[in-house]
Amino acid sequence: MVGVGLIGTGFMGKCHAMAWTSVRTVFGDVGPVRLVHLAETSAELAKQRADEFSFDKGSGDWRAVIEDPSVDVVSITTPNQFHPEMAIAALEAGKHIWCEKPMAPAFAEAEAMLAAARRSGKAAVLGYNYIQSPAIRHIATLLGEGVIGKVNHLRVEMDEDFMADPEAPFNWKHAATSGYGALDDFAVHPLSLVKALFGRVASVMCDMSRPYADRAVADGGRRPVETHDIASVLIHLDNGVSGTLLVNRSAWGRKGRIAVQIFGSKGSILFDQERFNEFQLYVTSDRPTEQGYRTILAAPVHKPYDRFIPAPGHGLGFNDLKTIECRELIRRIEGKPANLIEFDEGLEIERTVHAMARSFEEKRWVNVR
Template structure:
């Protein structure tokens, strides 16, 4: 059956590279897009790997030169899933070449690079989005709608925790993530995800007071330069107070992003490890019946119904990326879209930078 198409290029074949490929493969059948994405060109520094992945994932061509992807005339959208230090150069080049860009988080490794990316996006007139897929969860979208509708009254206090344990082993060898050139640690590696959620759910930050910590001072006798733990007190522009904490060394936590939103009439809680449900408390006339209800995601929570007509059956992590691809296609078509664009991304980077500075100067930093 003929249908309009849109050409996809992808740079990178790791966790996120495959995730983008799966999303581009699935989005048309899931959402019935007006234009069917066609996987045109895949780049990886290892050309053999590029070829193998291209064959598996359905790309028409493979290369070890990311510029070949960007300049391939069949490519209209470039997915960037290369290591963080390359994001800025690749994104700016792709935008300059007239491509739409879907770049994985975090935006860049310096504020200057992030600003350059935003400038490039502005000049290009193209869609430039960042890969913050957690905001695409139907449960999160429902939470956001409930907050906006006043279901829990005025939001006055927020907590968010992001925990995994891949840096938990004190006996693991010294690695790239222990080096200062990899970034701050949990702060930029992790906390950007909760910040993307807070941006949607609680609005802009006004001030932060942060602290970082090292559970293990050294590995293999070599001082660890990054911090597995980042914590911050928050003040939002709305006046709400908050807490953020991220820990890459939290044994037993595998994908925890635990949100608590407190309002004048109720409370909402969520944990990404149980991503298909959220907890809602609202005051009841009959106190015998009051309690946090566990709401299971279903077709009532957009866009769950595009995947499944049956509630409580559950989406997966990769499905969030399919939704993100759909939103990017909507943005390209000029329809309303739920994306983290480069301006939103810069705000997240600015918050990270403010937290790093707060830690260094041991004081509150206004944003």
């Protein structure tokens, strides 16, 4: 029996709640889950959400969750700036944690989080759920088998359009206090895929730009935008492979695109998160007259798709990826092998992001470590 605590009930909080609710029904192979205690900014809202999400209790103070002896693991889904304090407190209280990414605005805080995790000996897992899709997991298998030979180049793009409207007023994401912009806002996602499929980034050369120099503010004037919606990065991996990472949160028409192109000595693989129930494979072992990209639909043969649906081509959803992650987390807590990004590799991702920002600042290649 796993006792669950939840801090924050917004988009990701609800997402965690759904995952905790469904995980045993979907997988069957994990122990019972009890939804014990959630926290929101007020006791009233907490109670309402506890009711909606079927938690036993709701409190207006997140410390109540962390101190609850029935809670074994705490989902932390609050804004990034609150992660360090909550995560460290939970770890020190002997709880496992499942924390949304990125770890923290400042690198030193993220380091402190990792240190706390190491001291506690508890699972400290980050919510990089894109690595959990059956397609991405199968691509990892194919790479391991050498189906496309030795990988020699990599291109990754991540694009959305939630910052694309020049008429939208200045908000906190346009202020330098929020971070660099697209880099920390979502380049961490494609970096989690790079990590899952290839390993660590060794060095980076980054350019950034602002589509819109300023934006309207409430008083009728305009304020300069301080963050960068676009980042384009040349990368070298530890294993010597070269590549590019291009991100843009002002890309009209793109909604949840994470496009990956992997080139090897015997073939290539394409993937796009907007259609994450499929991927494309080109192999030179096909007869030359019939070589072409195969569009492969996720199916029960691509684990753990089969735990959701026994028929191919029917499609998992975004929330299902979180349910897979939740099951990996439970396995991790139970001491079994698990496919996750924990604080050590999460910190490495953030180190990479900061190196990119420094590269842009200094207009030169920067080594990540």
